[in-house]
Amino acid sequence: MTQILFKDINKEGLHTMKVYEGLGGYQSLKKAFAQKPEEIVEAVKASGLRGRGGAGFPTGLKWSFLAKDVFPRYLCCNADESEPGTCKDRELLLKNPHLLIEGMILCSYACRIETGYIYFRGEFQDLSFIMDKALDEARAKGYLGKNILGSGFDLDIHTHLGAGAYICGEESALLNSLEGGRGEPRMKPPFPAVEGLYSKPTVINNVETLCAVPYIVSEGADKYAALGTEKSKGTKLVSVSGHVKKPGNYEIEMGTPTSELIYNLAGGIQNDNKLKAFIPGGSSVPMLPADKVDTPYDYESLAEAGTMLGSGALIVIDDSINIVEATLRLISFYMHESCGKCTPCREGTRWLHQIVERIMQNKGQLEYITRLEDICDNMAFKTFCPLADACVAPVVSSIKYFRADYEEYFKNVPAGAAS
Amino acid sequence: MSDVTLTIDGKTVTVPKGTKVVDAAKQVEVDIPVFCYHEKIGPLGCCRMCLVEVEKMPKLMTACTMDVAPDMVVKTVGDKVEKAQKGVLEFTLLNHPLDCPVCDKGGECPLQDNTFKYGPPDTRMEFHRANNVKAAPLSPVITIDRERCIACQRCTAYSERIEQDRGLVMLNRGFHNEVNTFNNEPYDNRFSGNVIDICPVGALTNTDFRFKARTWDLENHDTLCANCGCNCNITLGTRLNEFMRIEARPNDAVDDGWICDKGRWGHHFMESKNKITAARENSVGKTEPTSFPNFPINAPAEQAAEKVIEIFKNIAEEHGPESIGFLGSPYATNEEGYLYQKLFRLLGTNNIDHKSYQDTPGLPIRHFDVEEIENSNIVLLIACDPTEELPILDLRIKKAVSRCGTKLLSLNDQDTALDKYAELKVKYKVGSEASAVDALAEGLARELGESIDFSSDLGPTGISDEDMKSLVEAVRSSMKICVVYNPAALSGDTSLRVKRLLSVIARIPTIECGAIPAAPATNAVGAVDMGLLPDFYPGGVPVSDSEKVKELWGENAPTKPGLSASEMIAKAKSGDLKALWIHRSNPVVDFPGGEQVVEALKNLDLLVVHDMLETETTQLAKIVLPSNGPGFDEGTTTNIGGRVQARRKALEANSIDDWKLIQVMLKKLGDESSYSRVAKVLNEISQKVPGYQEINSRFVGKQGCNREQVAGEEVSPGNVESAASSNGKLQLRVATYLFAHDKILDASSKLAYHFKPSSAFLNESDAGKIGVSNGDRVSISGNGTEMEAEVTIDNRCMEGGVVVPRISDEQGVNGLGNPDGSPAWVDIKKA
């Protein structure tokens, strides 16, 4: 299978400049600086690269949306990998920081940006130290700073540690946090491409997205576009977790069947249990039952199956697990991470938690299931940011596919004996 | 800005581009419920109450965050929207306590109203509602009930966008978020009270009003705040003739919907124990004048007044009309001022004044309304500290700078809180304002290529040539400029020089210009307009214009210029002035001179004080007459923007209204006009006062209306005389402090926590010379008076000056000033 991001990932000392350069690192810069910035944007557009953070927005298009002739512009790399189940960026940042730096330099050159930020989540402190070292090396080598490689292009990159809030992975909340404010999402429009960091045009991309750029520049957009399916191009890092024998990060070509991931790459289900459900894109996307395990792993096919690719975190759930309990765990995560800005999310997540908890205590009523669905309906797509939608997704999908698990709890409860 | 046409619930509406859908809906009377959105604060999108259906949009949109777009079709009814509204309200009420019977907001609560209109009939919540702190003080005057808070963030957004100091912030996250201050410090800035008005539930409550009355029991009187020249519109709630609370009454042309804390909690003087309730005779003063009969003890005020005015008449007849004088009030209404000047001019004297500084009526350029600040591209502040003097002007300037693209220029002798918003700040030395203003005028005139008959010298001001150059350039290149100056803070004849500067600006052809004379007193503009001046009749008619004076005021109207306030005090001291009538003014504390003023007043044969509260001056008076004052009186006042507004009666007083009392005296003197209502006085004002022709009680209405321009004279003050050498002394600048401990905010005031100790702000180099450091006690002496203060070294003023804020009546800082209004020199020694 073609490996782009993980090509030499396990090479000893890859995080040092010497090894990275030895493997052909930073070669794409010379090629890029020979081109006009617009040509690089066009190349990224042609490659079909889409945002790997979760929304899957075409990256080249995002770059071309920057407000014209407004400077300075900023680049923010979203390294706030906070989606439960996702750890792909962590591996890249840990083992191959220079790939990200190279990607950021290319992006900055393409978008005429002179300042870049890497926003780490609070728990990634050790990774930020590695990155700081890598940045120092890059500065020493002249890949960062004034007049990079004699091209007349200036760039410096800074790292920033967040305080560990899930919502700061949302791009506008990330900007607020980066500015020193409260991590709450901003109103859109204006979008960050028009008014982002310090009210200036800002590009925000995920680590994985930016890491894919050097390949596109050095090997050409066509080569990248040849990978994957028609609309989902290139490769994708997938963090497989849960009840598999070999959990870990795998780079796959888009469109690989999910079953291939679970049963081949990850070695199948633990203890030879049966697959019960899987969440294909991190905790905030709807789960799918075992019979959909052959769905190809790409944006379109997963959307067709009623879920999303998200950030590429495949969570595998085997039949030893009670889905209601798993749902409660997810709700409690979102309840804890709600920023409290808007009412349905702040109050709704807590209410969902209370109700599911009550069900688990065998004190519920059958009517609770319809109530849960109704509350979810009142929350979904009515809030400021997608956090409430993310909380609703596992609840709705678990009721949809595993209603029996819920009904189990009401078997011994006489009707009307609630609370 | 172009207009956009859209359809809301089948009704077509055309609004300017950039309008939010929720505001557009208001215009066609479609009601979209909101909690977090506030017209003045802007969109937040927190409460999700305003969800509407928009055609071609996949999900429901919040009407408060969405700009209108051409051909947009909005639906605010229908199953989808109604379900969303019910759902959101259910969430909002999920943990909201059901203590409406106890809650102070009950009866005027948007949450109650919206629940009644859009809410679900019942809740499906079966769990215990979350408990939280019920009554936590945010400041001594604001209490927060965290249980009731629905986290709409209106208050924190107000704090961030309007006040702009982030006093209130959201702390914690998710379900546990709460409105609080950083580090639990008290939330005690100048505008904190507005969060009570904007809170859509009973979370932020007025500690003073807590549980005093239910809102429906209140009688609400639309009246004006009487604490500064902004004349903000307020609603004064009373119950059974007792004062209950004050709320803001939005008037975009005046206050933009906000009031300051002094306006909200600084009205307890209405029920002060120091209130003068009856006429009385004091056993003070010199020997009784021969014509003075026994004063009727315990007589009603009107009888007493009749007697006293007769004595005044006798004195005027005996010693000539120059021997009596009247010191009016810049705090009284236009009607009272007008009638009083009429009364004393009937007695044949022009010894009428109301202030200790120099000022003349009218402006050589347009008198801008406060609202014009927002669409000016340059605002020039001269010797003005709006934050302390006219707080609502401060909010207006902040709004203009941060949201309307206005640039702020400041020409001042001290640092102010607004400086951080200023594009250019030019600081001159204390006492050199005349030179600084002249230098600006000269610079502009030279740019114009005009020949001028004055010259200026930047030397004494300490301003660098480049600074003055860039200031001149900034003013010259403006498209529309609003000059805001404070005549009360300008020494000597500088306010006349400012007027000369204004006429120079007016001659620059590319500039649309206007000015706001921003004296802090409540009705300073009105008092000048009403002719409480020794050399002007009402409406800026000079006394020397005998033809016009005789036409308007009859054959016997005096046409000889009278004495100004400081001259009257000097004459009283020398014995030439026999009798003085003081209306709602406290010259002993407020006028420069201190002990000299006391001596002068003691030297009078007869001193009559007509005031609402006991002051140092009433102690010296022979006769004290009761005045009712704000809350009890009615009439009109003119604010700094020249807007005449109605101050209405809110409480019934026991004693006679001021204007009626003056009418009694006028009748006694044989004046034939009779006024059945106070509006009749206003009618007469509109006939007799140039500039007020269009003003009548109907026009004044609820929002007030602008008076016409009052004519201004061309002024040509001479060159600035070079000042005497300092001799190691420092020039004194008396700064204003909003929450000064005076008669209005007495010791029992709710705002007493704002009171500050006396302090002197020194420049580093001066402090070094005197040999004092931060925190040292020093004694400041000058003009025969001495006072103590604590030193703060912060370069608030330039070398050679000292800034002393007036923080209380007892401090007596005005006593250090020169009675003639020229800049005072003071000695500072370590105490």
Place this chain on the structure above:
Amino acid sequence: MLQATFAGVKNLLIGMGVTFRNMLSKPVTLQYPEVKRTMPTRYRGRHFLNRDEDGLERCVGCSLCSINCPVGCIHVVAAENDPENPVSKGERYAEVYEINLLRCIYCGYCEEACPVDAVVLREHYELADYDRDNYIMEKQDLLVYPEPNEFRVNVLGNTERVNK
């Protein structure tokens, strides 16, 4: 003649029959004031203010009775409770609570409006007095709660506490 006499006696007997019948039946009148009528349990007579289980005043001074009163005979002035020494359970209590019984029309709207079941109209009807001033019921007059009323306890759910 005889016939006329007979008819007379007959009519007399018919007439006296009513008299005798009533002489023997139970009288409808009561020997008021020695004997007092028991009023129906829902009778709306004099007002009282309830106390709760802990002996605190139920009234929180919300003024809803006063605003609902069609004749405006209730006057309430509320004040804030001292948390150390509360008068009622809420944050506020009625510092002044007055009902003008002369003006009152005994409609019971105040009882309906009361959110905390504080004010009730009871079956007490002897309200005659010599002095008009005595008709202004102040808080201490209203807080003297009489013996519990079964209907109000069981049907209306009033908590009642005999105040001795």
